[in-house]
Amino acid sequence: xxxxxxxxxxxxxxxxxxxxxxxxxxxxxxxxPIFRIISKTFMTPEDVIDPGVNWVPRKLSxxxxxxxxxxxxxxxxxVNSILFSGALAxxxxxxxxxxxxxxxxxxxxxxxxxxxxxxxxxxxxxTVLMVPRLMMFVTVQEAVKYTLIGTPIPQLLMxxxxxxxxxxxxxxIFQNFFNLIPKSLDEAAMIDxxxxxxxxxxxxxxxxxxxxxxxxxxxxxxxxxxxxxxxxLLRSGLQLLPSKLALFDSEFxxxxxxxGSAFKLNEAYKMAATFISIAxxxxxxxxxxxxxxxxxxxxxxxxE
Amino acid sequence: xxxxxTWKQRQNRSGYxxxxxxxxxxxxFTAFPFAATIFLSFTxxxxxxxxxxxxxxxxxxxxxxxFKNVEFLPALGGYLRMAxxxxxxxVVVSFIIAYVLEHIGKLRGFFRTIYFLPVxxxxxxxxxxxxxxxxxxxxxxxxxxxxxxxxxxxIASYSRAAAGLITDxxxxxxxxxWFTGIPIVLFINGLQKINPSLYEAAKMDSANGWQxxxxxxxxxxxxxxxxxxxxxxxxxxxxxINPVYSLIVTYMGNTSGGLGFAATYAWVYTLVVLxxxxxxxxxxxxxxxxxxxx
Numbered sequence: 001x002x003x004x005x006x007x008x009x010x011x012x013x014x015x016x017x018x019x020x021x022x023x024x025x026x027x028x029x030x031x032x033p034i035f036r037i038i039s040k041t042f043m044t045p046e047d048v049i050d051p052g053v054n055w056v057p058r059k060l061s062x063x064x065x066x067x068x069x070x071x072x073x074x075x076x077x078x079v080n081s082i083l084f085s086g087a088l089a090x091x092x093x094x095x096x097x098x099x100x101x102x103x104x105x106x107x108x109x110x111x112x113x114x115x116x117x118x119x120x121x122x123x124x125x126x127t128v129l130m131v132p133r134l135m136m137f138v139t140v141q142e143a144v145k146y147t148l149i150g151t152p153i154p155q156l157l158m159x160x161x162x163x164x165x166x167x168x169x170x171x172x173i174f175q176n177f178f179n180l181i182p183k184s185l186d187e188a189a190m191i192d193x194x195x196x197x198x199x200x201x202x203x204x205x206x207x208x209x210x211x212x213x214x215x216x217x218x219x220x221x222x223x224x225x226x227x228x229x230x231x232x233l234l235r236s237g238l239q240l241l242p243s244k245l246a247l248f249d250s251e252f253x254x255x256x257x258x259x260g261s262a263f264k265l266n267e268a269y270k271m272a273a274t275f276i277s278i279a280x281x282x283x284x285x286x287x288x289x290x291x292x293x294x295x296x297x298x299x300x301x302x303x304e
Numbered sequence: 305x306x307x308x309x310t311w312k313q314r315q316n317r318s319g320y321x322x323x324x325x326x327x328x329x330x331x332x333f334t335a336f337p338f339a340a341t342i343f344l345s346f347t348x349x350x351x352x353x354x355x356x357x358x359x360x361x362x363x364x365x366x367x368x369x370x371f372k373n374v375e376f377l378p379a380l381g382g383y384l385r386m387a388x389x390x391x392x393x394x395v396v397v398s399f400i401i402a403y404v405l406e407h408i409g410k411l412r413g414f415f416r417t418i419y420f421l422p423v424x425x426x427x428x429x430x431x432x433x434x435x436x437x438x439x440x441x442x443x444x445x446x447x448x449x450x451x452x453x454x455x456x457x458x459i460a461s462y463s464r465a466a467a468g469l470i471t472d473x474x475x476x477x478x479x480x481x482w483f484t485g486i487p488i489v490l491f492i493n494g495l496q497k498i499n500p501s502l503y504e505a506a507k508m509d510s511a512n513g514w515q516x517x518x519x520x521x522x523x524x525x526x527x528x529x530x531x532x533x534x535x536x537x538x539x540x541x542x543x544x545i546n547p548v549y550s551l552i553v554t555y556m557g558n559t560s561g562g563l564g565f566a567a568t569y570a571w572v573y574t575l576v577v578l579x580x581x582x583x584x585x586x587x588x589x590x591x592x593x594x595x596x597x598x
Contacts, residue, residue, distance in 0.1 A: 016407075016408060019404045019407060019408050020408060020411075022404060023401070023404060023405070023408070023411075023415050026397075026401060026419075026481070027415060027418045027419070029477055029478055029481055030418055030419060030421070030422065030478070030481055030482070031418060031421075032478050033434050033478050033479075033482075034421075034425075036434075036437065037434075040437070095325050095326060095329070098322045098323075098325065098326075099322065099323060099325070099326040101322055102318075102319050102320075102321075102322030102323045103323075105318075105319075105322075106315045106316075106318050106319030106322065107312075107315050107319070108315055108316045108318075108319025108320055108323070109316055111319065114323060114326075114327070117330060117335075118326070121330065121334055122538060123534065123538060123578075123581065124334070124338060124574065125538070125541050125542075125570075125573065125574050125577055126542070127541070127548075127549060127552050127570045127573060127574070128337075128338065128341050128570040128571060128573070128574040129333070129334060129337040129338060129341065130337075130552075130556065130570070131337075131340075131341055131344060131556060131563050131566050131567045131570060132336065132337035132340035132341055132344065132567075133333060133337050134556065134563075135340075135349070135356055135563065136332075136336075136337070138351070138355075138356070139355060139356065142355055157333075158329065158333050160325065160329075161325050161326065161328055161329020161330075161332065161333060162325060162326035162329040162330065163329045163330065163333040163334055171326075196318040196321065196322070200322070221424050224427070225425075225426060225427030225428075225430075226427070227427060227428045227429060228428065228542070228549070228553070231553070232553075232556060242427050242428070242429050242430070243429070245429040245430070245433065246428065246429035246432065248433075267437050270433050270436070270437065271433070271437065273433075274429075274430055274433045274434070277429070277430065278425040278430060281424050281425045282421075282424075282425065284424070285421060285424045285425075289417045289420065289421075290413075290417075292420060292423070292424065293416060293417070293420050293489055296420075296423075296486055296489045296490070297489055297492075297493050
């Protein structure tokens with residue numbers, strides 16, 4: 001009996017070691033692209049084509065970063081990107097909060113139907129919606145004689161009305177959080193004469209400040225990374241970091257040809273540009289990573 | 305005097321008041337465009353100074369897309385060759401990682417932080433740049449490709465296509481794994497909801513870990529797996545690595561009659577995506593007939 005027990009313990013221990021090994025290997029595969037971005041960022045052009053140099057550059061060079069910052073026009077694009085994503089995220093957060101509140105608090109007719117529609121919104125590929133959306137905005141633009149295409153207005157409208165990037169997930173996060181707040185709080189407030197809107201602000205929002213932050217951050221990050229809708233509606237109206245990155249190769253060539261120097265585009269420049277464009281997100285993640293993961297856990301889409 | 309409203313009326317009123325922005329947005333920016341795309345796919349759209357000129361074209365867009373055009377079907381095939389194996393790998397790998405994470409004590413949070421990181425930084429341009437470098441790295445290290453591995457060659461001797469798919473999956477492993485960020489969290493969430501007494505009961509009946517995994521854990525997380533599969537299909541469609549997507553983008557930029565085509569492509573593509581999801585439902589959905597009643 002005793003022998004059996006120890007045998008079991010040993011096998012459990014080897015199992016655990018195997019698990020850790022597996023996780024470490026997988027972690028490496030996850031992080032390998034990021035490591036590669038970082039290592040290439042600091043390589044000299046000679047190191048890039050040298051097969052003997054794999055990860056660690058022979059000589060650290062900040063030249064790539066400097067060039068990439070210049071080509072990306074970082075000062076403008078960074079501010080633009082932050083303001084743009086921030087504005088869209090605020091819109092999305094507000095709409096997600098009130099929609100989530102409605103789903104969590106009220107038993108209105110057709111609630112199930114709308115809930116399914118919210119889920120369907122996530123499934124339908126954005127590609128299928130973009131042609132009419134574009135035509136709609138162009139038509140309205142002609143009708144009111146006010147430029148819409150090339151400004152953030154169309155996307156702002158879509159965000160405020162709950163059709164932004166991954167709005168469905170944000171709504172679900174809010175709905176699940178509001179479900180945790182006891183309904184008796186609402187009732188108490190109503191007896192004291194608060195209307196539905198005051199209940200929402202003073203009970204719903206007040207108690208969910210962290211959720212508001214999480215949803216805002218998700219919306220921010222997703223809007224930052226979104227390029228399809230932005231490319232169709234905003235086009236080059238605003239210089240944004242990710243879209244600049246997409247155009248990096250051609251921008252680089254034109255910048256070089258205008259100065260007449262003998263620079264050649266190589267992986268190191270591209271990776272430096274990539275590094276710069278994800279750096280703000282990495283920074284954000286390093287501060288609030290727990291909140292992000294909890295946010296997804298709280299969608300509750302796996303339960304029930 | 306005003307009539308008192310019933311509870312139900314008040315619920316309706318407040319509920320719809322809060323839902324209104326979303327419902328308006330849904331009608332204007334999603335439901336209407338969806339219907340419009342189906343309509344536009346049967347038309348030719350050309351943009352003039354006076355606005356859009358829409359003329360009925362019948363099935364001609366579809367005929368061109370399927371029989372005359374040489375780029376659409378290959379792009380669609382490319383999408384399927386990407387979406388099907390990638391989704392499979394993502395769902396399986398994310399389950400394995402979630403399961404393993406659930407069975408270790410220390411460092412769980414640390415690993416989870418790593419695995420979730422790609423969710424934050426993943427975007428079309430970034431992925432594209434990464435894939436580009438990967439390709440050039442491969443050329444640099446010519447000779448060290450996965451297709452040289454013995455097992456892959458063995459598979460290749462049976463079926464070249466299967467071997468191609470497998471090498472493709474391995475070559476893009478990092479990229480594929482980057483899609484597992486959210487699925488892992490969802491799977492962990494699903495695993496944690498399993499009642500521990502079920503495991504105890506199984507252990508009492510002297511089931512080993514392997515049996516518990518297949519008889520208890522997997523059947524219980526099946527609904528979660530369905531959600532994750534659907535989620536992954538949605539995710540995979542959104543990025544530049546999807547060949548259909550870039551095709552549609554090019555056609556949308558083409559103002560002389562391109563929009564009708566773009567609508568046709570987008571609509572057919574959506575049907576294919578929905579079909580894939582339907583298959584996922586068939587695989588993971590509830591199978592009532594198979595349950596034995598004692």
